Amino acid sequence: MLYVPSSRIQELLKVxxxxxxxxxxxxxxxxxxxxxxxxxxxxxxxxxxxxxxxxWVVEIDGKRVAAFGFLVNDNPQHPxxxxxxxxxxxxxxxxxxxxxxxxxxxxxxxxxxxxxxHADCRIVPERACPVLDQLPPAVDxxxxxxxxxxxxxxxxxxxxxxxxxxADARLRASCLQPLIFERTQSLRSYVPSTGLVCLxxxxxxxxxxxxxxxxFDHLCPSGAFHQPLVEYGGKRRELCDILAVSRIREQEDExxxxxxxKVASATPESLGRTDARRAxxxxxxxxxxxxxxxxxxxxxxxxxxxxxxxxxxxxxxPPVPELMGTVEPLNIRERxxxxxxxxxxxxxxxxxxxxxxxxxxxxxxxxxxxxxxxxRPSGTSAARLVLRPQAGYVRALSHTAxxxxxxxxxxxxxxxxPPLSLLSSAGSHALAAAAHRNRSAYWLLCEG
Numbered sequence: 001m002l003y004v005p006s007s008r009i010q011e012l013l014k015v016x017x018x019x020x021x022x023x024x025x026x027x028x029x030x031x032x033x034x035x036x037x038x039x040x041x042x043x044x045x046x047x048x049x050x051x052x053x054x055x056w057v058v059e060i061d062g063k064r065v066a067a068f069g070f071l072v073n074d075n076p077q078h079p080x081x082x083x084x085x086x087x088x089x090x091x092x093x094x095x096x097x098x099x100x101x102x103x104x105x106x107x108x109x110x111x112x113x114x115x116x117x118h119a120d121c122r123i124v125p126e127r128a129c130p131v132l133d134q135l136p137p138a139v140d141x142x143x144x145x146x147x148x149x150x151x152x153x154x155x156x157x158x159x160x161x162x163x164x165x166x167a168d169a170r171l172r173a174s175c176l177q178p179l180i181f182e183r184t185q186s187l188r189s190y191v192p193s194t195g196l197v198c199l200x201x202x203x204x205x206x207x208x209x210x211x212x213x214x215x216f217d218h219l220c221p222s223g224a225f226h227q228p229l230v231e232y233g234g235k236r237r238e239l240c241d242i243l244a245v246s247r248i249r250e251q252e253d254e255x256x257x258x259x260x261x262k263v264a265s266a267t268p269e270s271l272g273r274t275d276a277r278r279a280x281x282x283x284x285x286x287x288x289x290x291x292x293x294x295x296x297x298x299x300x301x302x303x304x305x306x307x308x309x310x311x312x313x314x315x316x317x318p319p320v321p322e323l324m325g326t327v328e329p330l331n332i333r334e335r336x337x338x339x340x341x342x343x344x345x346x347x348x349x350x351x352x353x354x355x356x357x358x359x360x361x362x363x364x365x366x367x368x369x370x371x372x373x374x375x376r377p378s379g380t381s382a383a384r385l386v387l388r389p390q391a392g393y394v395r396a397l398s399h400t401a402x403x404x405x406x407x408x409x410x411x412x413x414x415x416x417x418p419p420l421s422l423l424s425s426a427g428s429h430a431l432a433a434a435a436h437r438n439r440s441a442y443w444l445l446c447e448g
Contacts (some may be wrong), residue, residue, distance in 0.1 A: 001033075002025075002027065002156050003025045003027075003032055003115075003118075003320045004025050004026040004223070005023060005026070005034065005397065006023050006024065006025075006026055008023070008048075009021055009023045012036075012303060013034075013109055013113050014037055014113065016036060017036075017173075018035075018037055018038065018082055019035065019036050019037045019180070020033065020034070020069045020080060020083065020084065021034045021035075021084070022068075022091065022094040022095060022098060024094075031080050031094060031101075031104060031308065032104070032105050033098070033104060033105070033106045033107075033121070033291065034107055034108075034109070035070065035082070035107075035108045036110075036111075036113075037072075037108055037109075037110070037158070038110075038111060038264050039111060039116075039207065039211060039347070040207070040263070040347040040348055041072055041074055041080060041415060042108055042117055042199065042266060043199060043266035044072065044117060044240045044266040045072060045117070046107075046184070046186070046199050046266075047115060047266055047271060048268050048271065049072055049073050049074040049271055050072075050073040050178065051070055051071070051072050051178075051179045051181075051365075052070070052071040052073075052119075052176050052177060052178055052179055053068070053069075053175075053178075053179045053326065054068060054070065054071055054081070054083060054175070054176045054294045055067070055068045055095070055099065055131045055175045055176070056068070056083075056131070056153075056157050056158045056160075056171065056173070056174045056175075057131055057134040057136075057171075057172045057173045057174075058136060058157060058170055058171055058172065058239045058372075059170050059172050060149050060152045060153050060170060061149070062157075063087050063136075063141045063145075063149055064134065064135075064136040064172065065086070065134055065136075065150060065153035065155060065230065066085065066086040066092050066095055066131075066148055066411075067083055067084060067085040067086065067154065067157055068083060068086075068095055068137060069081060069082050069083020070190055071109055071161075071176060072166045073300060074266070075275070075278070076271075076272065077099070077274070077352070078275065081158075081161050081168055083154070083157060084154070085150040085153055085154055086102060086139065087139065088362070089138040089139045089140075089152070091139075092135060092137075092138070092139060093135060095135065096135055097109065098125075098126040099125060099131065099132055099352045100125050100128075101125065102122060102125060103120060103121060103123075103182070103308065103339055104120045104121055104122065105118065105119070105121070105341035106118070106119045106120075106121050107187075111135075111211060112191075112195075112197075112211060112214050112215070113145065114187075114189045114197050115189065115270065116187050116189070116197065116198070116201060117184065117185070117186060117187060117188065118185040119181045119182075119183065119184045120181070120183045120184075121180065121181060121182070122179075122180040122181075122182050123178075123179060123180070124177060127175055127177045127439055128175045128177070130134060130173040130174075130175060131173045131175045132172065133172040133173065135151065138374050142285075151163070153170075156168055156170050157171070157174075159396075160174070170411075180316050186198055186199040186200050187199075188200075189309035191214060192216070193213065193217045194210040194217075194226070197210070201352055204263045204265055204266065204385045205261065205263045207263075208240065208261045208263045208347055209261050209345075210225065212241070212242055212261055212345050213226040213242050216242055216244040216257065216259070219246070220245060220246045220247065220257075222242040222317065222327055223244060223245040223247040223330065224242065224243070224244040224245075224248050224440075225243045225244070225306075225308055225309075225314055226242060226309060227241060227242075227309045228240065228243045228306050228307065228308060228309065229306070229307040229308070229311070230296075230304050230307075231304055231305040231306075232299060232304050235308065236311075239296050239299060239300075239306060240258050240259060240260055240293065240296040241259050241261045241345075242257070242258075242259035242261075242345075243257070243258055243259075243306070243314075244254065244257040244259070245257075245330060245332070245335050247327035247328060247330070248327060248394075249328070252325055252439045254335075254338060255335055255336065255338035255340045255341065256300065256332070256335050256336055256338075256340050256341070257340075257341045257343060258293055258296050258300070258340065258341070258342050258343070259343045259344075259345055260286035260289040260292045260293050260342075260344055260345070261289075261297075261344075261345040261346070261347075262282070262286060262288070262289050262344065262345070262346050263345070263347040264281065264282055264285075264346070264347050264348040266287075266347075267326065271310075275350070275352045276352065278348070278350050279350045279354075281348075282346065282348060282350050282353050283353045283354060283357070284359060285346070286344055286346065286353070286358055287358070289344040290342070290344060293342035293343075293344070294342070296342075297336065297340055297342060300333070300336035300340075301333070301336045303333040306332055314332065315330050315331075316334065317327070317330075351413070358371070358373060359395055363424065
């Protein structure tokens with residue numbers, strides 16, 4: 001059955017990085033569970049990673065707060081939890097209805113809002129009885145206190161999810177039970193700029209590139225190129241995964257974005273890999289990507305000819321009348337001499353990677369910048385991610401600030417760079433401002 005999101009869910013899909021919600025489809029009264037997850041997590045679920053439905057009731061200052069979400073075991077040592085609190089009596093009623101039914105449909109969206117997975121899910125209602133008994137009959141706390149109560153309740157749940165966490169009397173009831181997928185269907189969407197988007201696509205690296213390209217195509221219209229080619233030594237080869245130039249400058253010396261993506265495979269075989277193996281593979285890929293970015297920027301600054309993937313020169317615009325006189329010529333060599341930004345786009349910023357060692361890499365010897373993971377600020381979203389700090393916001397850090405790992409977050413520059421899911425809503429000026437003072441910047445951008 002086709003699911004059409006309500007206006008509330010459409011807005012949440014746009015503004016939230018990730019989350020799990022309940023909704024009644026616009027075209028049917030049936031209750032749906034809707035999720036927005038990073039594509040690497042979706043692929044892990046599709047590959048067979050166990051997923052559990054979590055429900056909780058927390059009492060804060062005499063007020064009961066209901067919450068629900070997913071625990072995804074895509075990493076045996078560090079599963080990922082996505083959850084949020086009910087904000088209205090209607091949402092509590094929907095949660096009560098869900099927990100008393102044996103089956104319900106689920107639709108999962110990726111970072112660019114596209115529906116990619118449908119599943120018919122089954123649970124055991126009897127297991128949720130402790131939570132059902134404690135669910136509040138209504139959300140009756142004052143509006144002025146609502147957000148603070150939710151945040152405090154979510155903090156209690158996050159703390160309870162930590163291994164060997166002590167019991168907290170405020171957690172009145174909880175239930176974590178397997179979410180059984182009786183039937184799954186990979187959904188297919190067509191995006192004009194990048195083509196077919198589907199989980200059946202076995203080329204995970206190209207999928208991540210196309211997700212990144214969609215974001216940069218929105219940021220830099222008529223100035224973003226997927227898998228551009230460079231002519232060097234009489235031959236053409238791929239320059240980088242994504243090249244982006246803003247055609248309407250917001251700063252006089254605004255330069256270019258050069259992006260290299262590296263994906264951590266999500267297959268049935270990879271789900272059982274240890275943290276050490278995952279981290280070593282990710283770190284190796286990151287260092288390889290930095291070398292590739294360095295080579296690409298050298299070729300751009302040398303003035304080598306750049307071509308689209310179809311062989312046409314990027315300096316020649318397609319015959320679109322609306323472009324004539326509205327955008328300046330591309331002039332790649334001149335733009336490459338301005339402030340440049342190298343971005344490594346990774347599917348998983350694993351906490352076991354030696355980020356201090358990564359941050360010391362300085363291919364241009366010009367104080368290049370990298371990004372390292374830090375936890376998402378508390379209470380920024382109805383959906384919370386715990387047990388994996390790399391899934392939240394990342395901050396730009398100079399490698400000299402990483403001498404003491406414990407002080408790294410305190411020494412962070414006063415700018416946060418959002419994951420890929422928020423790039424399309426930011427401006428190219430906002431993205432460039434973080435490292436504008438550095439003549440050459442290498443960023444590490446976490447997807448999801």
